[in-house]
Each structure stands twice: as structure tokens, then as C-alpha cells.
Amino acid sequence: MGEKILMKGSEAIAEAAVRAGCKLFFGYPITPQNEVPEYMSKRLFEVGGQFVQAESEVAASNMCYGAAAVGHRVMTSSSSPGVTLKQEGLSYCAGSELPVVVVNVMRGGPGLGGIQPAQSDYFQATRPGHGDFRYIVIAPATIQEAVDLMMDAFDLADRYRNPVMVLADGLIGQMMEPVVFREDPPKEYDKSWACTGCAGREKNIVNSLYLDPKDLEDHNFHLFRKYDEVEKNEIRVEEYLMEDAEVALAAYGTTARICKTAIGLLRAQGFKVGLVRPITLWPFPYRTFRKVADRVRFVLDVEMSMGQMIQDVRLGVVERCPVHFYGRVGGMVPAPVEIVQQVQRLLAE
Amino acid sequence: MDARVRIFVGAYGSGKSEVAVHVAFDLAAAGSRVAIADLDIVNPFFRSRELRADLEAAGVWVIAPEGELAQADLPIITPEVRSALGETDLALVLDVGGDDAGARALSQFRPFIPEGQTSMAMVVNDRRPWTDSIAGIERTLRRVEANARFRVTCLVSNPNLGEETTLEVVMRGHALICEAGRALGLPVDVLVVTEAIADILPPEATLGVPVLRLRRRLLPPWQGDPFRLAPPRDRRTHMMRLENEEQRARNAVRAHGGKPNGEPH
Numbered sequence: 001m002g003e004k005i006l007m008k009g010s011e012a013i014a015e016a017a018v019r020a021g022c023k024l025f026f027g028y029p030i031t032p033q034n035e036v037p038e039y040m041s042k043r044l045f046e047v048g049g050q051f052v053q054a055e056s057e058v059a060a061s062n063m064c065y066g067a068a069a070v071g072h073r074v075m076t077s078s079s080s081p082g083v084t085l086k087q088e089g090l091s092y093c094a095g096s097e098l099p100v101v102v103v104n105v106m107r108g109g110p111g112l113g114g115i116q117p118a119q120s121d122y123f124q125a126t127r128p129g130h131g132d133f134r135y136i137v138i139a140p141a142t143i144q145e146a147v148d149l150m151m152d153a154f155d156l157a158d159r160y161r162n163p164v165m166v167l168a169d170g171l172i173g174q175m176m177e178p179v180v181f182r183e184d185p186p187k188e189y190d191k192s193w194a195c196t197g198c199a200g201r202e203k204n205i206v207n208s209l210y211l212d213p214k215d216l217e218d219h220n221f222h223l224f225r226k227y228d229e230v231e232k233n234e235i236r237v238e239e240y241l242m243e244d245a246e247v248a249l250a251a252y253g254t255t256a257r258i259c260k261t262a263i264g265l266l267r268a269q270g271f272k273v274g275l276v277r278p279i280t281l282w283p284f285p286y287r288t289f290r291k292v293a294d295r296v297r298f299v300l301d302v303e304m305s306m307g308q309m310i311q312d313v314r315l316g317v318v319e320r321c322p323v324h325f326y327g328r329v330g331g332m333v334p335a336p337v338e339i340v341q342q343v344q345r346l347l348a349e
Numbered sequence: 350m351d352a353r354v355r356i357f358v359g360a361y362g363s364g365k366s367e368v369a370v371h372v373a374f375d376l377a378a379a380g381s382r383v384a385i386a387d388l389d390i391v392n393p394f395f396r397s398r399e400l401r402a403d404l405e406a407a408g409v410w411v412i413a414p415e416g417e418l419a420q421a422d423l424p425i426i427t428p429e430v431r432s433a434l435g436e437t438d439l440a441l442v443l444d445v446g447g448d449d450a451g452a453r454a455l456s457q458f459r460p461f462i463p464e465g466q467t468s469m470a471m472v473v474n475d476r477r478p479w480t481d482s483i484a485g486i487e488r489t490l491r492r493v494e495a496n497a498r499f500r501v502t503c504l505v506s507n508p509n510l511g512e513e514t515t516l517e518v519v520m521r522g523h524a525l526i527c528e529a530g531r532a533l534g535l536p537v538d539v540l541v542v543t544e545a546i547a548d549i550l551p552p553e554a555t556l557g558v559p560v561l562r563l564r565r566r567l568l569p570p571w572q573g574d575p576f577r578l579a580p581p582r583d584r585r586t587h588m589m590r591l592e593n594e595e596q597r598a599r600n601a602v603r604a605h606g607g608k609p610n611g612e613p614h
Contacts, residue, residue: 006476006510008362015478031422032393035361115393115422174394175569176362178476178510254569261571331420333570 004180009143009172010035010077012179013103014043016150017075021186022101023049024074026063028056028082031115032170033105036077057082061089061100068098069206071194073154073186077103079170080121081112087129090163094133094223095208097193099157101150102135103166105173108331116331117170119253122308125167126282132220134227135165136234137281139252143177149279151182158189160230167281169304171254171333230283237285238277239292241267245274247343248292250301250313252278255334259302262339273343281309289316298322298346302339305329350503350538352468354434354441356455357505358497359472360480360489361447364507366397368472368541369444370404371563377407381440384433387413388454389446390424395567397444403566410439426454434461449492456498469497470538472505473529475522483529490533503538504530506558512572519546520554527556 007015014036017025025040037053044051054060060076067074078086083104093100104125108118125137136156140146146168153164195204210216238256241263242248249259256277266273276292276299278285293299298321301310307325314323326342328334350372357369366389373385387398397404398413405411412433414425433441445455471490473480480486490501508514508522523540530537540558542550547562565572 004476004510004513005478005481006362006474007478011361011478114420116420117394170394171569174392176511178513254571257569257571335570 002181002183004178006176007143007179008035008176009146009168009174010105011039012143012147013077013150013166013168013173014039016147016181017101017154018043018047018049019181019186020073020151020154022073022075022154023047024067024072025049025076026052026054026060026067026074027076027078028054028060030079030082032107032117032173033077033079033103035173036103036105057085058088061086062092064100065089065093065096065098068093068100069096069195071191071196073099073101073158075101075103077105079105079107080109080118080124083121084124087124090135091129091131091133092208093163094128094135095131095219096206097161097223098163098206099154099161100163101153101157101166102163103150103168106167106169108329114331115170117174117254117304117333118329118331119169119255119304120306120308120329121167122281122303122305125165126284126312128165133223134230134282135163136160136230136283137165137167138236138279139167139281140172140279141253141256141277143172143175144179145279146172147179147181155187156234158187158191160226161193162226162230167253169253170331234280235283235285235287236279237288238275238279239288240275240277242274242276242292244272245295246272246297247274247347248296248299249273249275249339249343250278250289250299250309251275251303252281252309255302255304258334258336259339261336262343265336265340266343271343271347278309278312281312284312284316286312286316289313290318290320293317293320296321298324300324300326300339300342300346302334303327304333350468350470350505352466353437353439354443354463354467356443356445356467356469356497356499357472358445358452358455358469358493358501359447359505360474360477361391361451362477363447363472363474363480364509364541365447365472366395366444367563367565367567368505368507368561369442370397370400370566371561373404373409373442374407376440376442377409382438383408383440383442384410384412385442385444386427386430386433387411387444388426388430389444389451390426390454391446391448391451393422397567400566424454426457430458431461434458434463445497448489449496452493452497456496459498462499467499468502469499470503470505471501472507472541473526474507474509475525476508476510476518483525483532486526486529487533501535503536504533505539505541506537507541509541509543514543514546516546516549516554519550523554523556523558527558
């Protein structure tokens with residue numbers, strides 16, 4: 001372990017990628033994630049890498065396709081409207097089974113929206129672009145967790161040969177917290193499928209085009225067998241003070257931290273409240289919610305959106321208890337006291 | 350850093366805004382006529398303009414983009430900065446954005462900066478990535494100076510790891526920053542610590558540098574005051590309109606030599 005340093009979320013995410021062996025970054029600027037490309041533009045040259053500010057997000061995502069196809073660790077980052085543009089290239093990456101890491105530092109929408117933090121890209125992260133495919137989606141709540149998950153993201157991408165999205169909100173991108181970097185060297189993965197020059201061997205083809213319907217169906221079946229494996233192995237979730245909880249909050253990312261402060265206030269008043277925090281948004285911890293639903297009076301889902309993750313929470317709870325919602329949008333961040341009031345109001349009903 | 354015009358520069362995230370805001374509050378509490386100008390054109394969040402209401406309640410004139418534009422990622426600098434630089438009875442705090450890119454915002458005011466009445470303090474945190482060594486501090490300093498077109502006159506020692514700051518972090522960092530000051534021929538004017546650290550800091554650990562007890566104000570919502578509500582959007586827009594009207598009125602009064610209104614609103 002190295003020494004603790006104080007880093008902005010975006011910088012920490014970028015440094016974590018470098019430590020994970022990522023030497024290639026292709027992106028396009030957008031607030032509030034500009035510190036990721038900014039940091040990479042300085043740092044990658046120190047480690048013999050390459051930084052390209054592409055002409056557009058679509059171009060950046062296709063540059064990632066190319067870099068991944070020749071076997072390199074590669075990443076891109078953007079914020080909500082930019083991620084929408086990247087969806088095209090990323091669907092091609094998923095179809096071609098390419099390991100690419102994408103960081104989305106969410107801001108308020110729809111449209112241009114604003115530049116303040118939001119969580120309104122849950123849908124476009126967990127129900128991504130065209131075709132039947134998934135991203136593995138991980139959502140950090142602290143800068144340290146962002147660092148650790150970012151390093152894991154490259155391993156997950158290589159292990160499953162699939163795009164991984166790190167879904168952060170503007171606060172994670174912009175706030176500063178102390179972090180320490182793991183010093184284990186990047187793991188090696190079999191990349192015998194990569195296009196590295198075919199002298200002396202069969203040529204490799206990295207492609208997402210299957211004109212024969214039977215072949216394309218088989219390809220989809222293959223992808224979903226892989227996704228079954230991801231669902232079996234990779235679900236991550238934090239249960240906070242749930243042992244004796246009569247009420248469960250559901251939240252991810254920074255909203256979960258606001259919920260923890262609210263839980264402290266509620267517990268001080270004698271209300272037994274806990275939190276279920278999905279860390280992987282896909283695969284989603286349905287089973288945890290199912291288990292929790294039998295023990296609590298209700299679940300209150302809190303998001304900086306109009307209610308997106310709540311659909312998955314409901315799928316997990318399956319009407320075993322009521323699921324309520326509280327959300328702020330447009331860059332408005334809920335204060336802990338707002339959540340306290342919601343819980344008190346619902347308990348009084 | 351004791352001059353009529355106090356400029357704060359430094360690397361990204363070195364703590365410039367926290368220190369600048371603290372100094373503005375202190376000056377106002379001591380009865381000075383104070384203005385703080387937010388020249389941050391690089392950060393989208395955690396800028397001193399977020400504390401506009403609190404600062405104005407304390408009687409500080411806040412020079413920053415107003416209304417909806419306060420929330421934009423546009424490199425806006427209000428022209429009031431120039432007139433404030435010329436007001437000889439005004440203590441002016443300039444909160445400049447991070448790194449050389451942020452410092453560039455200052456260079457346009459170079460002809461209006463009153464040489465003998467200005468300090469430019471570089472805030473240094475040795476736990477930040479690019480200023481963790483004397484060489485790194487010097488590199489940042491030279492880049493900032495070149496872009497600001499003004500010389501740094503002193504260092505502000507701000508060694509910290511945020512919530513995880515320990516006495517050891519402060520002592521080791523402060524020693525390094527003082528050494529950097531000696532190497533660069535610059536005085537370290539102040540050591541910035543939280544109340545908790547100030548209470549346990551051995552006197553000899555300050556290395557003779559005065560201590561500034563800082564209460565962090567630019568905090569994420571789960572720290573800070575949990576009871577503080579974000580006003581609903583429509584109310585905020587409405588409040589900003591009110592503030593703008595009040596600001597115009599205050600400026601009009603000031604133009605006639607009056608004092609800014611210290612009443613909270």
C-alpha cells in the first residue's frame with residue numbers, strides 16, 4: 001500500500017486506471033468529468049501511453065473499440081449526454097466482446113440539462129443501447145471505493161470480455177477525499193483472440209456482424225450464458241445497519257452517503273432504519289431486497305432522479321412490502337433532513 | 350498575505366477557496382469593508398460563490414456570476430473585479446481557480462493590480478498529487494506565476510487529508526512546505542488547521558508560523574449541517590432575483606461612498 005493522498009474523484013479514477021495498466025484514453029470534454037481527461041493528458045505520457053481528444057464521443061468510443069480489439073486496456077469517460085453518444089460504439093464493443101471501461105459522471109438532464117450532480121442515467125447504464133446486451137455497472141459511494149472499483153473494472157472487463165461502466169455522479173467526480181492505491185500489479189488475461197498480427201497463425205476477426213440469423217441467435221445465446229455467469233459471480237451489495245432494521249432505505253452512490261447521515265439522525269430518535277446499497281447496479285442484488293422485504297415495514301428508495309432504480313428494487317421486493325420513493329433532480333441534492341422527514345411521515349401513516 | 354488585495358492561487362484542490370472564504374469572513378468580522386471575487390473558471394462545484402448567501406449576510410460583497418449563470422461551466426468573470434481593484438478603502442480577496450489554467454483568469458487584471466498593496470499567496474497541500482515534493486511545488490508555482498503574470502509573495506501551508514487529517518499529517522506536511530518556502534525564498538505566512546488539530550498541535554510544530562483555525566464550509570451534503578435544506582428550484586431562482594435586486598441597490602449605495610448592508614436576508 002502506498003501513502004494516502006487527497007484526490008478529487010475524477011483524478012482518482014484516472015490514476016486508478018493508470019495503475020490498472022490502462023495506457024490508452026480516448027475521450028471528449030464535458031462537465032463535470034473534465035478532470036479525468038485533464039489528468040490523463042498529463043499522466044499517460046509519463047507511463048508511455050497515449051491520450052487522444054477525439055473529434056466526438058462517437059469517435060472516442062470507436063477508438064476504444066480499436067484499442068481493445070488489439071488487446072490493450074483502454075478507457076473512456078464522459079457525462080450523461082456524452083454517454084448517450086457513446087452508446088453506439090459501446091454496443092459494437094459488447095457485440096464484439098471487447099473489454100472497455102467507461103466512466104459516466106452523471107449530471108442532470110434530460111437534454112443538455114445542467115452540470116450539477118444527478119443519478120438520472122441509471123436506465124441508460126443498466127438498460128444500455130441497441131441490441132440485447134449488458135454492461136457490468138458499478139457505482140462507487142466514496143473516492144476510495146471509486147479507486148478500488150476502477151481497478152476491478154479492468155479485471156471484470158477482461159475476465160468477461162465485456163464493457164464495464166463505472167457510474168458515478170457529479171459529487172463523486174468533484175469532491176476530494178483521501179485515497180490509497182493498491183500496489184498489486186495488473187493481472188494478465190488470455191488475449192489470444194486479439195488482432196495482433198496473424199503471421200504464423202490463423203487470423204483473428206473481431207466483429208459484431210452476423211448476417212445469418214441462426215449465427216446471430218447463437219451469438220446472443222452465447223452472450224447471455226456469459227451474463228448468467230456474471231449474475232452468479234459478481235453481485236456486490238452493502239447492507240448497512242440492517243440487522244435490526246424495521247425500515248430499509250435503498251440508495252446507491254452519494255445518495256447512499258446522505259442516507260447514512262439520515263440513518264444516524266433517525267436512530268438517535270429511536271427509529272430502526274438501515275440501508276441496502278447496491279454496488280453493482282447490473283448485476284442487481286435482487287435477492288438481498290427479497291430477503292430484506294420480509295423483515296421491514298417498507299422500503300424507501302432514494303435517488304437523484306425521478307425514480308429509475310426503484311424499478312429494480314420493486315422487482316426484488318415482489319410486493320412483499322410497500323416500496324416508496326423520494327427523489328430530487330436537476331442537480332438538486334437531497335439534504336439528510338429531507339430523508340428523515342420522509343421516513344417519519346411514512347411511519348406515521 | 351496582509352495586504353489590501355489578497356490573491357489566493359495554487360494547484361487544483363489545494364484549499365484556496367476555503368482559505369479565501371475564511372479570510373473574507375475574518376476581515377468582515379474585524380469591521381473591514383470586504384469583497385471576495387470568485388475568479389474560478391476551472392471548477393464546476395465547490396466554489397466560493399456557493400456561499401454567497403452566508404457571505405452577504407456577514408456583510409461581504411460577493412463578486413461572482415449571478416443567478417442561473419452561477420451554475421454554469423462558462424468562464425465568466427464579472428467586470429466588477431476591475432472596479433473593486435481600484436477601490437482603495439476596500440479589502441479585496443481574490444479566489445483564483447486552480448493551476449496555471451485557473452491563474453490565467455487573473456492575468457487580464459494585471460494592469461489594475463495595485464503593486465504595493467497586493468499579496469499573492471500560493472496555498473499548498475503536500476498531500477495533493479502534483480505538489481507532494483519541493484520540486485512539484487516549484488513547478489506549480491512557476492506555471493501559476495507565468496499564467497497569472499504576477500509573482501507569488503508567500504505560501505499558505507495547508508497540509509491535510511480532509512476528514513482523515515492527523516497531527517502527523519500536519520506536522521510532516523508543514524515541515525516540507527516550510528522547507529519549500531526556504532528553497533524558493535518565500536515566507537510561509539500561515540499554517541491552516543482545523544479546530545481539532547489546532548487544539549492538539551504542539552507550539553514548536555508550527556515552526557514559528559501563525560496558525561489559522563479553519564472551519565470547513567464547502568462540504569458535501571452528508572457532512573456539514575444535516576438540517577440545512579436545499580431550497581426548491583423555483584424558490585431559489587426567486588431568491589436569486591431578490592438577491593440581484595438587493596445587490597444592485599447595495600452597489601448603488603457603495604458608488605456613493607456608503608457601506609455595504611450587513612443585514613441578513
